[in-house]
Amino acid sequence: AQSVTQLGSHVSVSEGALVLLRCNYSSSVPPYLFWYVQYPNQGLQLLLKYTSAATLVKGINGFEAEFKKSETSFHLTKPSAHMSDAAEYFCAVSTQGGSEKLVFGKGTKLTVNP
Amino acid sequence: GAGVSQSPSNKVTEKGKDVELRCDPISGHTALYWYRQSLGQGLEFLIYFQGNSAPDKSGLPSDRFSAERTGGSVSTLTIQRTQQEDSAVYLCASSSGRDSLRGQFFGPGTRLTVL
Numbered sequence: 001a002q003s004v005t006q007l008g009s010h011v012s013v014s015e016g017a018l019v020l021l022r023c024n025y026s027s028s029v030p031p032y033l034f035w036y037v038q039y040p041n042q043g044l045q046l047l048l049k050y051t052s053a054a055t056l057v058k059g060i061n062g063f064e065a066e067f068k069k070s071e072t073s074f075h076l077t078k079p080s081a082h083m084s085d086a087a088e089y090f091c092a093v094s095t096q097g098g099s100e101k102l103v104f105g106k107g108t109k110l111t112v113n114p
Numbered sequence: 115g116a117g118v119s120q121s122p123s124n125k126v127t128e129k130g131k132d133v134e135l136r137c138d139p140i141s142g143h144t145a146l147y148w149y150r151q152s153l154g155q156g157l158e159f160l161i162y163f164q165g166n167s168a169p170d171k172s173g174l175p176s177d178r179f180s181a182e183r184t185g186g187s188v189s190t191l192t193i194q195r196t197q198q199e200d201s202a203v204y205l206c207a208s209s210s211g212r213d214s215l216r217g218q219f220f221g222p223g224t225r226l227t228v229l
Contacts, residue, residue: 034217043118043205044220090157100145100209101170102218104157 002027002093006105014113019063019078021108023091026072032094033074034102035065039087047089050074061085086112116140118221120206126227127196135191135224139208146189147209147218148181152202160204163189196228 007022025031033050048059055067061084065076074091088109092102119138127133139146148160159173163183174180178196183189193200203225207218 036220043222044207046217046219049217092157100218101147101159101162101173102149102157103159104149106156 002103004091004093004103004105006091006108008108009106010109012111012113013081015083016080019081021076021089023074023105024072025074025093027093033067034092035076036090036092037087081112083112086110118206118208118219120221120224122224124225128229129198130195132194133196135204137189137206137221139187140219143208143210145209146183147207148191149205150202151205198228201226201228
């Protein structure tokens with residue numbers, strides 16, 4: 001069975017600082033990995049996805065994530081935080097066997113301070 | 115429509131009542147999912163429909179929960195004899211098929227409050 005662990009339920013950064021949100025996964029088969037963002041009172045929006053084509057994945061809004069098999073990690077980064085990045089971020093892994101159901105981490109709430 | 119839509123956006127009900135939540139997926143998407151988001155449990159998978167295949171119901175928490183998808187499009191999630199622990203945001207998502215490469219597109223959710 002797949003699982004996802006997001007380290008840090010809350011992360012606070014200053015505007016312009018590096019954003020690093022951590023995600024570790026467990027999977028018995030090659031995983032598909034995703035990062036979703038949820039703004040207050042809105043649904044989930046796909047930021048980026050790893051599908052084995054390239055280990056460094058670039059997403060929307062300047063975010064990127066690197067798949068590291070040896071570390072079973074898929075951390076999300078952004079070089080310079082913006083106030084509009086304040087949101088909750090979810091890492092997810094998809095299960096195999098013909099089903100795309102997602103297994104989510106608990107989420108990390110990002111606060112950006114001026 | 116342009117995205118996944120869900121109705122109602124908010125639902126308040128009394129314990130013991132039945133509720134129905136509706137999801138309209140993106141046109142042409144063959145896969146449809148229901149998830150539940152609650153403070154204590156995070157985001158949990160409930161049920162998955164793919165084309166004409168039998169749905170994957172492995173995430174439904176009890177037999178009070180059921181879902182159907184009519185005509186391969188609109189889906190309804192029904193919760194019978196609601197309990198306070200059913201209070202959560204119910205999210206629907208759709209995708210274009212079995213290929214996980216495309217990701218899932220989520221609706222805004224229905225916030226269910228059971229008094």
